[in-house]
Amino acid sequence: MRNDIVLETQGITKRFRGLVAVDRFDIAVRAFTIHSLIGPNGAGKTTVFNVITGIYRPEEGKVLFQGQVLNGLKPHEILARGIARTFQNPRLFKNMTCLENTMAGQHAHGRAGFWSSILRLPHQRREEKKIQEQAGEWLHRLGLWPFRHELARNIPYGCQKLLELARALAAQPKVLLLDEPTCGLNESEKATMMNFIEGLPKEGITVLLVEHNMNVVMGLSDLITVMNYGKKIAEGTPEEIYNNPVVVEAYLGRGESNVVKSG
Amino acid sequence: MRLLGKRPTWLYKQPVRWAFLAATIALLLSFPFWASRYWIDVGFYVGLYALLGLGLNVILGEVGLFNLGHAAFWALGAYTTAILNVRLGIPTLALLPLSALVAGGCAWLISSPIIHLRGDYLCIVTIALGEIVRLVLINNPAGLTGGPNGVIGIARPVFLGHVIRTPLDFYFLVWAMVALCAFALRQLQRSRIGRAWNYIREDEIAAEAMGVDVRSLKLLAFVLGAALAGLAGNIFAAKMRMVSPDSFTFMESCLMFCIVLLGGMGSIPGTILGAALVVLFPEIFRPVAQYRLLFFGLALAATMYFRPGGLWPRRRAVEFTAGRAARP
Structure with missing residues (x-):
């Protein structure tokens, strides 16, 4: 493990009855970066968030934060360690x-x-x-x-x-998990939100972002992980992901181009 | 910006509020000196139900846990006082804190395994709990509770050599407790603990994700609410000089539930107002006694329809004591 990795999952699996929502999923988030997690609807992105924050318990795998295992901790204990989150639909009081x-x-x-x-x-x-x-x-x-x-x-x-x-x-989190922060916002609100998120790493806050809006993802991310059917199908910088045929296929369906297996 | 119309802001001005509080206290203090014995007794029951309502308000109003078995904790407090006083001769007033401790302790034991239940499920379990406690009392375990006849001959409480015996004495005893509890609960409302209770009521998952230890705080609320019911039980036993299972029926739990809903969930003045209404209503409608419950039901339905937040909902504002926060 590289020591600049602040949050990491190792082979986490989460099943709901027969459905495998997250399937041996690995992600490693480097400190002070913006790391995006994208994928089609139902790919398991929010489930990954719920596993990291302790709302769900994974059947397999480990969640590591600053080298310490988080499995088995309750959500409030995980927050106290320094991982905070937002929800897709605001869950305000x-x-x-x-x-x-x-x-x-x-x-x-x-x-x-x-x-x-x-x-x-x-x-x-x-x-x-x-x-x-x-x-x-x-x-x-x-x-x-x-x-x-x-x-x-x-x-x-x-x-x-x-x-x-x-x-x-x-x-005062060290890692902030944002679940579709710009969903439902108008253009000017979106710009405000993006500007704000962009400045967070400079203040020592690492961001893990789930987002559907490609402009937001491509504009903000240092690294992008793509998920489909609970599995990681690609990872790379915005340019690499943009040109990756596997990603294009996951989003748009199989075309006439050849299918390339990803590593 | 107000999106829901104007609130009468003058009502919330600090001097108005202090004046209102002073007027209420003056009324409560002077009431027994111009009212008849009968109405002093009614005033005592308003205070007693206010105390019970304040306890349930912590559980139901602040945290949103549906508890329809609150009479069980009232019974535990009353029987603790009755049994220990009659059998061991411990002074009734000295049993006041002990009754609260016993009721709170039992609440902790009973609620630990069920506190994770949500909404209706918890409600059903607490109904069963109330009935179990009442039936156990009727069945006279180890000859302690006296079965359906209850325990009789509880000694009058003595406070600094003064025997508390008249309706006037009990009126002041119960309202002193109400004042003390209302003050403590208000302090809690405006603290980290009170806010966390409200976070749980508003959205349990979000509260947990924001670092609130949901389980411990729910247990704390349950234990505190039950302890207040235990206090009420002690005063009730001392006043009646006997306790019997008939006093702690499911209907009593329902009445307490109504007090909190009528007054406003999580509102301390609302709960006291609710207690006053629930006790005074049957008194006022005594001439048409056979229709009392009908009127009562209508009044409840009307409240729920026209003022779903209760008659005196809690005003939400944090006094920003820190001053205007400086920009970084």
């Missing part, structure tokens, strides 16, 4: 304010317990202040500060996507 939503990211880093919360002990007050500052900072950076007291369900869809990103970033 709809009846809570945007500020409260963003503060959720800081929950795992808080220590205040039952009694210190009731008694408002000094260390609890300091911690609350810190949680709010962190959350407020990310709201500012994503342009959501004016919405801070609005309920999450009342803000526009594009802002909900950004809010979910703010919530994940407030967790």
